Amino acid sequence: MNEVKYKIGIDIGGTNIKMGVVNDKNEIIAKKSIKTDVKLGYIKIIKNMANAIKELLYLHKIDLNNCISIGIGCPGTVNFKTGEILFAANLLWEGVPLAEELKKNIDLPIKVSNDANCAALGEAIAGGAKGVHNMVLITLGTGVGGGVIIDGKIYEGGSPGGVELGHTVLVVDGEQCTCGRKGCFEAYASATALIRDTKRAAEKNPNSLINELCSKNLSKINGLTPFEAARLGDEEGIAIIDRYIMHLAEGIIDIVNIFRPEKILLSGGIANQGDALIEPLKKYVKKYTFAGDKIHVADIKQATLGNDAGIIGAANL
Ligand SMILES: [Zn+2]
CATH class of the missing domain: 3.30.420.40 (ATPase, nucleotide binding domain)
Incomplete structure (x- = not known):
């Protein structure tokens, strides 16, 4: 039997970090939100994010081995090739190696894009523009x-x-x-x-x-x-x-x-x-x-x- 492969999506905001496990039908089957405590600095914030993902998977009995990737939407200017946040004013982040730092905590392929880009892609895949390519x-x-x-x-x-x-x-x-x-x-x-x-x-x-x-x-x-x-x-x-x-x-x-x-x-x-x-x-x-x-x-x-x-x-x- 083929195991369902899951993808993890994270939406970082200035107030909350929302994360979800998405199945192959693009449905969110498990969700969690944690507060963004900007004062903690990026290393601790990313560590908390990783722990929250692990908790979410554990709670819903999803094996990390069944997850194929993590994608992150982040406010600010993102280097999508390297997964670095060049600057994000409301997070007080400048030159933060987001993908690299998260990978130290969870070893999966990680991609990062701007949060509005991610919202657009989500709407094109499963929302108000489902099936629309442009x-x-x-x-x-x-x-x-x-x-x-x-x-x-x-x-x-x-x-x-x-x-x-x-x-x-x-x-x-x-x-x-x-x-x-x-x-x-x-x-x-x-x-x-x-x-x-x-x-x-x-x-x-x-x-x-x-x-x-x-x-x-x-x-x-x-x-x-x-x-x-x-x-x-x-x-x-x-x-x-x-x-x-x-x-x-x-x-x-x-x-x-x-x-x-x-x-x-x-x-x-x-x-x-x-x-x-x-x-x-x-x-x-x-x-x-x-x-x-x-x-x-x-x-x-x-x-x-x-x-x-x-x-x-x-x-x-
Ligand atoms: Zn302007």
Whole structure:
């Protein structure tokens, strides 16, 4: 009888490290999460990660000999050839030999890629773009990240640092971006940008419903506040959402014009707005994409796997 061969997927985040055992049908059959204690330093963090994997396997009676590989999705800039993390700001990591260090603890083949790349691969294998060979995932969170899948594989670029979809400029000399440049896609389409614009609008127009929704405490404004205001017919809310969708659409059109993917998936809290976000977005993208009236324009949908995307994608590196 053939033993099922398992793959291990790990998704490192600034708060938690999530790991899972994935079977040959790309189902997660066992999962575990540990806290990322950044203060411990990378050697201890990686050691804890290895111990957590061993515990998980033991708990589910899975023999390490039946596992064929480990894949890791990590935030920051990754050298996918060597498995080194060049830098990851939220982990305070610089030049961390992640694959090499983990291999000292668990002797399996180990591959590493950026976390957004892994999420894109996971969605293409088992999620909202299942069976689609050319797709792009855009994550709308604190920043704007993403992954590009070409012919079923992550597009890594020729050297580390590629596919920073959030740091393409939409507005020359526009809003300040965290990367040092001004006017990046991220500085307009992230949740952070949406909150910034909502706060500004609330300050400028104290009669706006936004001020009521946050009980006149602007620090309570989150990414959902302007959507809620717009839904209730508030003019300021509607204007913020219209502008947000315009910027998001313009960024997506650039991506479509370059890659012409079959599908675009959106993930992150803002993507949960569903049709209120996606329907007007689709219309705008279709209208302004190059030859959008003649050639197929990528369908835009919400990603479906949530946190599992990163684990499944990493396991398939
Ligand atoms: Zn930037």
